[in-house]
Amino acid sequence: MTAVSVRSTLARREARRFHLFVSPWLVGFVLFSAGPIVAAVVLSFMEWNLLQSPRWVGFANYVRMVNDPEFWESIENTVQFGVGAVALGVTFTFALALLLNQPLRFQGLFRTVMYLPSVVSGLATALLWLNILHPDYGLINKMLASVGIQGPGWLASQEWAIPGLVLMSVWGAGNTIVIYLAGLQGIPKTLYEAAEIDGAGWWRRFWSVTVPMMSPVIFFNVVTGFIAALQSYVLILVMTEGGPGNATMVLGLYIYRHAFVYFDMGYAATLSWAMFVLVIVVTAIQFSLARRWVHYEFK
């Protein structure tokens, strides 16, 4: 056997093994991701209640969606929640990561404590925050009352329900903190030393070194945070069911309701595509704005 044919046999064997090992993922992807995505496109042009055969209705679901005031209301609520959750989440977690990056005693313990909420189950989180946000006996309103401020009705108020949910969304931000910590530890110490030699104080070092060097990480967290916030609905379903008065009816919950409460699968698929478009538009805007503030060390 020549050296070439041995190599060719080895290459074929390697290729076979590659396909063997990659096939479970490929089958799963086709069955559970790509398949449903294609099905959702087709379904959005159909009327289907699960009990009868799907019926082709052309663009009727899209026309219905554009004329559905509750859909637009849900878009407004979703964007409000997304902007609030990302703005507060990114700022708060960045600040926490800066604190957790300080060389203090019990640093590991503090980091563990801050990460713990991320592993608490969603239902427990919902019940906890129902109590924290309680208008009369909740922790937040108690604290406000101690400084003479009468707290709002939070989840029982149309105006304050979304801000209440935004506060809750910061709770499970442990993963974001970990990403920030990794980014902070990757900033070369020489940059801080050079800045210090130039006479930069802590604020200048933070603003001119930490923030630019962390901007790709912040951008990553903003993009992924927005995508997650625009899709979130489970905790909202548990905590407010979209109320009061539809004030927390976000798009994810609206889709869930049409798909799994009314079994209006065609319309739910159409709404899902609207969510996809919303995510794409918001992400595209973020990328277009990124050129102005995200600093990449190597281009």
Place this chain on the structure above:
Amino acid sequence: MEMNRRQMLALAVAAATLSACGDSRQQKQAAAPVKSGAQVIDPNRPSSDDWPFEEAEQLNNSLTWPKTNVPDPASKVTITLAFTTDAVTEVRNAQFDFFFKKRHPNIEIKRESAPFDQFLTKYMAQAAGGSLPDVLYNHYSWTQNLIANKVLQPLDDFIAKTPEFDMDDIPQRGLGYFKRDGALYGLPTDMAPKLLFYNKDLFDKAGLEYPDETWTWDKVFETARKMTSGSGVEKIYGISPMPKPSPDLSSVYLMPFGGRFLDAAESKVMIAEPAARDVMARWLDLLQKDKAVPSLAELQLLEKVDPFKSGHAALFVNGAWVMLELSKQKAFKWGSTQVPKGPEGRTTPAVGSALVMAASSKNKDAAWIYMHEYLSASGYKFRRIAAPARQSAWEDNAKALGVPAEEAELVKKIMADYASDDGVLRLPANKKVVDTAVPIWERAQLGKISVDDALKEMVDKVTPVLSENKIA
């Protein structure tokens, strides 16, 4: 021999695959306990602290099980049942199945259970896949949609073949949810009216007479105002809950005044018409001016547990099924009476769930034999449920469950006299109707819009939804 990394990985995958095969073999050899919620039920001797096997066996032997002309299968068949029950009740159902199989050795039972809030989703998905269980639980608000889509089997022929299936023992006025074009598609597993409950301790403290069947809604409003007191954790509400758009809004609150949420055909919204509008306005006043019913914020404070159940409301309108829960608590003394009268008389809904048979069932005779026994008077007595649809089971079950005999008598009288499905929403759009109207009513409760604006908006937004009620 030294293995490279690829061989190691291949070996690991092979080992995992083999061990998985090994597990499944072991599972088949072991006894097959049924896991229900947090507990494991032994199929050969289902038992729990609440439902000891010995008691179940004794009760089973003391009951007379009815006969049917539908023949038992000549060879083994398996029927699948889908119920929504809690872990405690599941033991009782397993006991029922155990004794049923002894009476019908050729009928094997495969039982499925799903939480109520996931049940419809799960079985609608199964229906889409063409594989429904033979017998299913059905809430009264689901059945008409399934009938319209030809998913269910009419039961009239089976009933006709079963002279011992005493239909007169089941309130006929409560079967409308399960009927279409003269055919009956569901048989109730439970059925009860709504009542006016009262907290005797609070009435004694206030020095007021207990409510009785002479009370009108006017007197209820007046008493609710008088009984309201305190604030925060000391708050006592005059009455609970605050009415909202719901399937039985008409029957409980509006029809005594000649009003309705929707018309009887569920094709027109009537809630803005004067009779209904005045009732809704009175409740809104009771909430906003008198603070006599729990507000949305207060309900959140109470974590959606009705304040009556914790002794913080004087009056309470709810179904007779809460008697069991009230009988078990010792925090306060309670009583119940008929719902109040209005100028147009007294109305209350007869509501309950049902068992239905899938039209696609391959073992309809065996499924009927099971349904027949499960829904017989003996079946109700064996299951010891709090609100049996069979009126002959009320006394025995009330006694066994500790519900006062006079309360059971009251319910039987109401079911015989006037409880009915009239005015209770049941057509396919009922859930969407309620979900459309509730947020509008919540805004009225929060004082964001007036009662007239709210009711007009309900008419505007609910009317298009009603087109989904047109059944071919």
